[in-house]
Amino acid sequence: MNKLKLLAVQETRQRLAQNGLKVTPQRVVILETIMQMKNHPTVEQIYERVSADHPNISLATIYKVMATFVEKGMVQTMLTSNDIKMYEPNLEPHFHIYYTDSNSIEDYFDDELSDMLNNYFRKKNIANLNISDIRVHILAKSTA
Amino acid sequence: MNKLKLLAVQETRQRLAQNGLKVTPQRVVILETIMQMKNHPTVEQIYERVSADHPNISLATIYKVMATFVEKGMVQTMLTSNDIKMYEPNLEPHFHIYYTDSNSIEDYFDDELSDMLNNYFRKKNIANLNISDIRVHILAKSTA
DNA sequence: GTGTCTGCAAAATCTTTGCAATACC
């Protein structure tokens, strides 16, 4: 294991601990794996990828660990345009473009939009509403 | 059946036909039912409600009919904050507020926001992107 | 040491399918 990888694992362990979770090898591997998968993985895909290196980690564990991560707010769930549940491990503010013709999803980073929305809701100040996140899905056909 | 209800059924039949669908009694009942359910019903809830008046309509039919409606763009799917799939029959432009403490979802109508987003993306004019819909989910704790 | 987590296999849940009968256009 090289230095870079060691560092990543170190950060992963810290992140688990910070969220009040016991640092088990399974959780480390799963969190590492999903952080590297940039394409909003499904349970199936996570299991496939994790199994490749760690055939002893069971599917039930993937389910349980992912549920725990969601509960802790470390990842989010969303539907693919095919209506399959998938995970979003990237917690940096960003949005999603759903391509309805190809059934694919792309991350869309746009600070200007983030600011605009945040300002709008700050000004609007909806009564009794404590906003924790604003998610935007753009449905589009690519006309390339 | 009173006049009001007859009118509604008439409109439903037209809407089915306009979407190129054969007007079957099952489709009429299901579409009528979901239009009346203002709370983003799950398959389960639709079936329950439909069954009450029409015990002969099968669950498989609900699944098939709802899939057809989604395909035709007559309804949309989304996840509850509990990660259960539900349907959104209201196609007027509007947004959703997810209350993360109570796991409930509320429709949020805001023309100003609609306009702001539409203008933003019109100006931005993202290359090769033909936007058909912009969905906003606001995650919030109600601090009432 | 204690309580949480994992792996296994079984159970429960959810969704789709094949096909014969039916109903729409």
Next chain:
DNA sequence: GGTATTGCAAAGATTTTGCAGACAC
């Protein structure tokens, strides 16, 4: 009449559960 739709029951897919052993803290 021809084709699409329905209902049924069974199959398939997905997710959860119970529990014994293992492990983190």
